[in-house]
Amino acid sequence: MNRILENLTVTCNKCSQDMARSKFVEHYYTSCIQPCDQCGEVNMSLNDLFNHMAQMCPKTIVPCDNEESCQWSGPRKDLSAHLASCSATKVLN
Ligand SMILES: [Zn+2]
Numbered sequence: 001m002n003r004i005l006e007n008l009t010v011t012c013n014k015c016s017q018d019m020a021r022s023k024f025v026e027h028y029y030t031s032c033i034q035p036c037d038q039c040g041e042v043n044m045s046l047n048d049l050f051n052h053m054a055q056m057c058p059k060t061i062v063p064c065d066n067e068e069s070c071q072w073s074g075p076r077k078d079l080s081a082h083l084a085s086c087s088a089t090k091v092l093n
């Protein structure tokens with residue numbers, strides 16, 4: 001009777017796909033396409049989202065490039081504007 005439990009299907013709460021319970025973890029990380037929690041502008045698997053948030057997401061909070069002499073941190077999309085006026089950048093130039 002336990003076999004019935006192993007073959008149970010579950011419905012992914014992110015993409016509403018049905019699948020065998022044993023496939024769920026793999027699905028969740030590699031093939032479940034979901035929007036970025038932070039910017040909502042891209043849809044990709046969770047593994048790809050980790051890269052997106054670490055390297056590209058415009059809403060990820062990042063520190064100033066001059067981290068050692070500047071306390072600023074903010075969304076990645078504001079970083080270039082900040083660097084243009086960052087007093088630490090001016091000192092380096
Ligand atoms: Zn899914």
Ligand SMILES: [Zn+2]
Pocket residue numbers: 036037038039040041042052053056057058059
């Ligand atoms: Zn994003």
Ligand SMILES: [Zn+2]
Pocket residue numbers: 064065066070071072082083086087088089
């Ligand atoms: Zn700065």
